[in-house]
Amino acid sequence: MFSDNHQTFYDILNIKNDATIDQIKKNYRSLALKYHPDKNLDNVVETTAIFNRIQEAYEILSDPEKRNWYDNHRDVFHKDLVDVSEYEIDEKYFQPNCYNGYNDDDNGFYTVYRKLFEDIIAQEIRFYDDPKDFEYPTFGDSNSDLKSVKYFYDIWQSFKTVISFNQLDKYDIRQAPNRRFGRFMERENEKIREQARKQRNLNIQKLVKWLRSRDKRMKKYAEHLAEKNRDNRKKSEQQRRKKIQENLNISNNYVETNGFKLSEEQWLELEATLDNEVENNRQMKKEKKNKTTQPTTIVDDSIDDMEIIGTRIESIDLEPQSQIDPDDDGRNNNQIDCANNDDNDDTNLLYICDVCNKNFKSLNSYNNHLKSKKHLNNVKLYVQMAANDNDDDDDDD
Numbered sequence: 001m002f003s004d005n006h007q008t009f010y011d012i013l014n015i016k017n018d019a020t021i022d023q024i025k026k027n028y029r030s031l032a033l034k035y036h037p038d039k040n041l042d043n044v045v046e047t048t049a050i051f052n053r054i055q056e057a058y059e060i061l062s063d064p065e066k067r068n069w070y071d072n073h074r075d076v077f078h079k080d081l082v083d084v085s086e087y088e089i090d091e092k093y094f095q096p097n098c099y100n101g102y103n104d105d106d107n108g109f110y111t112v113y114r115k116l117f118e119d120i121i122a123q124e125i126r127f128y129d130d131p132k133d134f135e136y137p138t139f140g141d142s143n144s145d146l147k148s149v150k151y152f153y154d155i156w157q158s159f160k161t162v163i164s165f166n167q168l169d170k171y172d173i174r175q176a177p178n179r180r181f182g183r184f185m186e187r188e189n190e191k192i193r194e195q196a197r198k199q200r201n202l203n204i205q206k207l208v209k210w211l212r213s214r215d216k217r218m219k220k221y222a223e224h225l226a227e228k229n230r231d232n233r234k235k236s237e238q239q240r241r242k243k244i245q246e247n248l249n250i251s252n253n254y255v256e257t258n259g260f261k262l263s264e265e266q267w268l269e270l271e272a273t274l275d276n277e278v279e280n281n282r283q284m285k286k287e288k289k290n291k292t293t294q295p296t297t298i299v300d301d302s303i304d305d306m307e308i309i310g311t312r313i314e315s316i317d318l319e320p321q322s323q324i325d326p327d328d329d330g331r332n333n334n335q336i337d338c339a340n341n342d343d344n345d346d347t348n349l350l351y352i353c354d355v356c357n358k359n360f361k362s363l364n365s366y367n368n369h370l371k372s373k374k375h376l377n378n379v380k381l382y383v384q385m386a387a388n389d390n391d392d393d394d395d396d397d
Contacts, residue, residue, distance in 0.1 A: 008074060009057035017071075017129060021062065028058040074166065087123060087163060087196075089203045094210055102216045104141050113211060114139040117156075120204065127162045146221040153218065156208045165196040355379055 010017055013027045031054050033039065040047035060066045092098050093116060100107040117139040125131045136159070137152045169189040176182035212218055350359045351366035355378045360366035369375055 009061055009070065012053055012057040013061065015061075019061075024058065024061050028054065028062070032058075072164070072166070074164075087165075087200055089207055093207060096214075102142065104143075108142075109214075109216075110139070110141045114141065124162055127164060140217075142217070144217065146217065146224060149215070149217040150221055153208060153212050153215075157205060157212075159201055159204045159208065161197050161200045161204075163197065163200065165193040168192050168196055 010019070013019075013024060013031065015023055015027050019027075032051065035047050035050045035054060037044050037048045037051060060070050093113070099109040099112045102109045104110050121134065121136060121138070124136070125134050128134050136155055137148065139152060140148060166189075170192060171185035171189055173182045173185045173189070176185055350361065351363060352359050353366070353369060353375065356369070356375055358369065360369060
């Protein structure tokens with residue numbers, strides 16, 4: 001086994017890469033006794049070569065400083081371990097005639113590139129102390145679920161190799177006459193390695209981009225995403241219109257129970273205008289987010305559908321209703337008005353404005369209050385507060 005030039009020093013001593021110094025010494029003694037030339041007089045030439053390799057391995061691995069340097073420059077000692085050309089991506093993989101159809105046949109798109117990425121993964125894993133640390137996903141096949149396909153391209157498009165490329169070193173720093181020359185040699189070697197790593201990263205990222213534009217699975221994913229977005233927009237629009245209608249109902253009920261009545265035409269006008277203004281408000285918010293670097297238009301994010309509702313209600317000419325006594329047997333409003341205008345009336349009927357938290361002894365004063373600007377502003381605020389619990393969901397749309 002020691003005639004294999006592809007062996008590392010760890011292989012020669014039959015130990016793991018993380019072996020302790022005690023394990024190194026133990027295995028060295030055992031192998032040195034077994035292959036010492038004096039113990040193998042019938043095969044001195046071969047055992048001498050083996051014994052020399054065992055000693056070389058022990059000399060490096062038993063010294064912490066030399067071992068650390070060896071771990072970082074292993075390919076310098078074993079340049080025939082790796083062929084640099086194997087890290088290159090053949091140009092044929094960038095040609096459509098590299099595969100035959102989008103299927104899982106031996107020459108199909110998914111089989112050809114699955115095998116290619118399996119080779120790339122095998123090349124990278126060799127440079128990991130623990131293969132489990134390698135987190136790049138496999139290419140999959142024609143039946144791979146769309147999420148895993150998307151994940152594959154998301155990860156590999158930012159690929160970074162861990163291959164050392166020490167076998168490309170121009171200088172053997174073991175031959176440096178002093179530390180100064182050693183540092184210079186190391187810097188020059190690192191430039192060469194970094195250039196090789198950069199080129200490999202670019203080649204694989206280029207391959208991933210080329211594949212993504214042709215992978216039928218990604219086209220299906222794009223169609224799936226577009227359909228999902230359309231459904232979400234449709235649901236969002238339905239919820240928005242439902243919310244507007246609920247807010248209009250809240251406004252309608254409150255205004256009518258507090259002495260006002262909007263005609264049918266006014267409510268239709270309010271609903272149509274509100275729909276347009278809410279949509280315009282949303283569009284302004286989107287434009288603001290898209291122009292964060294040029295904030296030419298300031299839009300208050302606190303503006304919501306209910307504020308627009310309140311504004312529209314205030315702008316409409318509201319007609320105050322007379323307060324009707326629920327026990328009234330059919331008297332008209334004029335009779336009620338006359339009855340309550342009598343200063344000598346013994347009736348203790350009070351007119352209450354819940355919005356402003358005020359009481360009025362006469363209908364005239366109550367009606368005047370309902371026409372006041374202060375009351376109209378309070379109506380608008382009340383309408384906004386009435387639907388406040390529903391505002392958060394609407395903002396998320």
